Amino acid sequence: MVIVAATGWYYTAIQLARRISDTSWLIVGLVFLNALVVRWVFVSQRKLAIERARKKRAAAQAKAAESDKTPDQEVPLAIDEAELNLSVVGEQTRRILRSLIGFALIIGLWLTWADLLPAVSFIEEVTLWEYTVEISQRTSEGKTEVVPEAHEVNLGHALVALIVTAVTVVMARNVPGLLEITLLRRLPIDVGGRFAVTSIARYVIVVVGAVMTFGAVGIGWSHVQWLAAAAAVGLGFGLQEIFANFVSGLMILFERPIRIGDTVTVGNVSGTVTRIHIRATTITDWDRKELIIPNKEFVTGQVINWSLSDQVLRMTLQVGIAYGSNIRLAAELLAKVADAEPNVLKDPKPLVLFMGFGESALDFELRAYLPNIDNLLSTRNRLNIAIDDAFREHGIEIAFPQHDLHIRSIATALPLVDARREASAEGHADSDNPART
Numbered sequence: 467m468v469i470v471a472a473t474g475w476y477y478t479a480i481q482l483a484r485r486i487s488d489t490s491w492l493i494v495g496l497v498f499l500n501a502l503v504v505r506w507v508f509v510s511q512r513k514l515a516i517e518r519a520r521k522k523r524a525a526a527q528a529k530a531a532e533s534d535k536t537p538d539q540e541v542p543l544a545i546d547e548a549e550l551n552l553s554v555v556g557e558q559t560r561r562i563l564r565s566l567i568g569f570a571l572i573i574g575l576w577l578t579w580a581d582l583l584p585a586v587s588f589i590e591e592v593t594l595w596e597y598t599v600e601i602s603q604r605t606s607e608g609k610t611e612v613v614p615e616a617h618e619v620n621l622g623h624a625l626v627a628l629i630v631t632a633v634t635v636v637m638a639r640n641v642p643g644l645l646e647i648t649l650l651r652r653l654p655i656d657v658g659g660r661f662a663v664t665s666i667a668r669y670v671i672v673v674v675g676a677v678m679t680f681g682a683v684g685i686g687w688s689h690v691q692w693l694a695a696a697a698a699v700g701l702g703f704g705l706q707e708i709f710a711n712f713v714s715g716l717m718i719l720f721e722r723p724i725r726i727g728d729t730v731t732v733g734n735v736s737g738t739v740t741r742i743h744i745r746a747t748t749i750t751d752w753d754r755k756e757l758i759i760p761n762k763e764f765v766t767g768q769v770i771n772w773s774l775s776d777q778v779l780r781m782t783l784q785v786g787i788a789y790g791s792n793i794r795l796a797a798e799l800l801a802k803v804a805d806a807e808p809n810v811l812k813d814p815k816p817l818v819l820f821m822g823f824g825e826s827a828l829d830f831e832l833r834a835y836l837p838n839i840d841n842l843l844s845t846r847n848r849l850n851i852a853i854d855d856a857f858r859e860h861g862i863e864i865a866f867p868q869h870d871l872h873i874r875s876i877a878t879a880l881p882l883v884d885a886r887r888e889a890s891a892e893g894h895a896d897s898d899n900p901a902r903t
Contacts, residue, residue, distance in 0.1 A: 485578055492574045500567050504560065510647045511556045558643025565636040569629060594619045595684075619684045627682040634675025638668050661726050661742065662719045669716075669744075707762070708745065714761035715744040724764055724771055729839050731770035732763055777838040778811065783849060786827030788863040793820060793828060799856045800832045806852065809845045811835040827865030 471479040596618045642664040719742070724730055728739045730749065737751035747764065749757045763769075772779065787796050797818045804816035814835045821829040832853075836845060857864055 488578050489575065492571070492578065496567050496571055496574075500563065503563050507556060507559045507563070507647060511559075514647065556643065558640035559647055562636060562640045562644055565633065569633060572629070594621065594624060623682050623684070627679045630675060630678045630682060634671060634679070638671045638675070641667050641671060662722060665719050665742070665744075707760075711745045711761045714765040715742070715747075717765055718742060718747070718761055723769065723774070725774075728774065729772040731772070732759055732767065735759070772839050778814075779836045779839050779842065781834050781836055781842060781846060783832040783834070783846070783853070785830045785832065785853060786824060786865045787830065787857070788865040789828060791828065791862050795860060796828075796830060796857070796862055799860060799862070800830060800853065803849060803852045803856055804832060804834045807834070807845060807849055809836055809841050810849075811837060824865075826868045 467479045467483050470482070645664055645667060646660070718724060724739050724742070724747070726739055726742065730737070730739060732749070735749065735751060735757055737749040737757065739747060740750045740756070741748040744761075746758045746760050749759055751757060785796075785800065787793075797820065800818045801816065804810050804818075805812075810816055811834075816832065816834040819831045819833070821831050823829075832849070834845075834849070836842060854864065
């Protein structure tokens with residue numbers, strides 16, 4: 467700068483010194499801001515890890531206090547989207563941070579050096595296309611008239627549109643981690659609610675980014691309203707099912723009749739909700755098969771949600787004992803078996819009912835309540851085995867279907883023949899006659 471000033475370019479040296487100083491402060495400020503935010507992300511990620519560890523420990527202690535683990539306990543489904551991994555949360559947040567810092571550096575350098583470097587200003591002189599906008603204005607006579615106003619889109623507008631598109635893509639891909647650290651961990655919402663918030667935030671970011679991108683290149687609503695109307699008509703006639711599934715997906719995210727991790731029954735399909743997308747929802751059934759069900763089925767059809775507001779489930783076991791058995795003893799044994807099962811809740815208390823006199827058995831029902839549907843099959847299996855053991859020990863016979871056959875079409879009675887005596891007589895006859903043998 468001294469040499470440039472000494473050779474007569476004093477004003478140029480002053481301007482270059484100011485620009486270099488501003489650029490240095492910009493870089494130092496961005497580096498300092500990046501270090502602060504990275505430190506904040508690290509501390510927030512550590513706090514989130516501690517909170518999750520405490521919740522898992524409390525849940526494990528509550529489960530251990532409620533019931534002991536059994537060897538035949540069912541393995542729960544692994545839901546990938548139920549809870550973000552902490553490493554993924556930190557990486558997504560840092561990726562957003564790096565992108566924003568990079569965009570801020572580019573914009574800052576542009577604002578600092580654009581008016582000083584004439585070679586850079588050429589992008590504002592390259593016109594890509596022109597368009598007109600009709601505006602209304604008042605005349606001197608007080609009337610309102612529509613006047614066309616010409617606008618042009620240059621290369622600078624295109625670069626702004628590209629930057630907005632890049633920011634939109636980065637934000638839409640990494641917004642779950644940012645929301646998890648900044649907002650969601652402070653709100654009293656469950657995993658399904660967090661998934662709904664992040665999904666809606668993605669849609670909003672994409673829509674806002676698309677509007678800003680088209681607006682930067684001069685494509686406003688006035689230019690695309692007829693195209694939007696035509697697209698709406700096409701959706702109504704040709705793509706009505708896809709459009710219905712799209713709207714149903716938004717309704718599911720807002721209304722939340724089903725959530726990630728819920729156990730549902732749609733028609734004759736039962737399973738756990740593992741993913742909710744904008745067109746369809748993925749349900750993993752008990753055979754670990756993934757079923758893709760359109761969102762429209764959850765809005766217009768009948769859906770059973772086993773764990774929407776209350777996860778307590780009643781299980782009914784039907785037991786029939788033979789006629790002549792001790793009814794009171796059978797009821798007492800059923801109650802003891804239910805009380806001895808660790809997965810059966812004490813409140814509501816298990817109920818044993820003598821339903822009536824059946825065709826071949828005395829019908830009983832054991833109604834027991836489980837904390838959730840996770841161990842339904844294993845609990846039913848253990849209860850059935852325990853009931854059979856208890857009845858065998860006390861001599862109570864479990865009935866089987868019986869039928870009495872009455873023959874009324876024969877006039878005379880048929881003689882009863884002892885098959886064993888007849889076979890013995892035939893054997894003696896064969897031994898006396900070798901030729902017949």
